[in-house]
Amino acid sequence: MQPHKRQRLETGLSLAQVIRSFGSPERPSQEGLCAKQEEEPHTKEEVDEEEEEDVGAEEVVKEEPEPKEESVDAQEDLAEPKEESLEEELAWKEEDDEEKQEEEEEGIYSQSTAAGTSTSASQILSQASWQPLSQDLEATEHGLELADAASMQEPRGGFADLNPEEKEKLLTVSESLTREIGMKAFYTFDVRTCREDLKKLVHTFFSRYRQTESEDHYFDTEAIYQNNQWRFASTLTTPSFYGRSFRGHPMLLRSMAETSACRTFLEDAEAREISRWLPPPSRVLRREILAKFNKDWKEAMLQRGIRPKLVQQEAIQALSEKLRSLGCRLALWDGNA
Structure with a gap:
């Protein structure tokens, strides 16, 4: 009987081997049962042995750990990372909110600086829940004293x-x-000793008197017939010097006529007095x-x-x-x- 039992176990038809290989017993179909009964005649002893094996297999199944408990533990393990990920997301959200608040504070400061309002930047930032302590901490992190934190702001004093x-x-x-006060070449002008360009002296006078290089004085020159020859007579007009005009002597050349008008201006008493007190x-x-x-x-x-x-x-x-x-x-x- 023992060789016959071993041969039957090797065929893989016993319930214990099915449980060990697949983890759970499968009910054989009716056709399979009929085939077994036709192929192998069972004695009473063999039936008893099979029942004992079935009972042992059931005990083995009962001793195995339940898969439900493992699934519960696995769900708890999965839940823990989810909770951690939620905490990380909340931390990131708080950091984003802080960054947005800092950006809003900087925007308020820049707007107040550009507008040039009388309200100080610290008052505007305090309205936006700005904390001066944060600026002090930032200053100490960069190696600055708390007293020097105010120097981080743009100076506006004059x-x-x-x-x-x-x-x-x-x-x-x-x-x-x-020694730079006055225009010595003007108020000491002497036509007999001066070697300066008179038109240049006039231009320098008005550039200092008007504090600009732009010219507003001009010459009006006309041709006149005198002593059987044509001559030129020029008049210097000065809108920025009380609107006065200074006429020169008739000359053979136009340039000489303009220089003569400048000489008339340089010899004017009021013009000479002002040239003495021109600022540097x-x-x-x-x-x-x-x-x-x-x-x-x-x-x-x-x-x-x-x-x-x-x-x-x-x-x-x-x-x-x-x-x-x-x-x-x-x-x-x-x-x-």
Whole structure:
């Protein structure tokens, strides 16, 4: 009987082998059962042995771990990454919100700077829930002191924000600047000794008197017949000098006639007086102001929120007004602008 049993197990028709190979028993069809009964006559002992094997197979199936518990654990494992991914998404969303808020704050600051409103940038940013602490932290991260955080903003101060000592330093009229006052070649003009181009002297006078290189004076020249020959007579018209005109002597050449008109202007008493009090040219005033600045003073101004370049521009204007109080004259101040 034992060889017959081994042969039957090798055929793969026993329930235990089916369970081991596929994990769950399959019910054989009726045709298969009929075929087994026809092929193999079963004795009573064989039937009992088969029942014992079936019982053992059922116990083996019961001892195996249930797949449901494994699936529950797997679902928990899958749920954990989902929760982690949700937390990451929330963190990213918070970072995006912070970046958007910073961009809005920068936009408000740039708009307030461009508009030039009287409202300070710090007040506008405070309305947008801006926290000054964040700027202080940013300053310390870059190696700056908290007191220097204000210097990160664009300085807007000018000449008016300087202290009295600094203003006095810039507005002091030096000896070299005093020597630049007036136009000596004009008020010392002598036709017998002058070797200057008279038309050039007139142009220089008006460029300093009007503070511009553009010309508004002009010549009116006409041909006249005198002493049996043709001559030219020229008149210098000066709209920016009280609208006056200065006529020269008749000359053989047109250029000589224009020079004669310039001589008449250079010999005018009022014109000579004004030429004595012409302020220095703008380039001289600028050179005088810039020479008083140094690197340390500029850095100190920036720390106080003052723009050195703006101070220079306004100081030149302030120095020009001081020269006016000393008696200097310009077309604008004389009402000839």
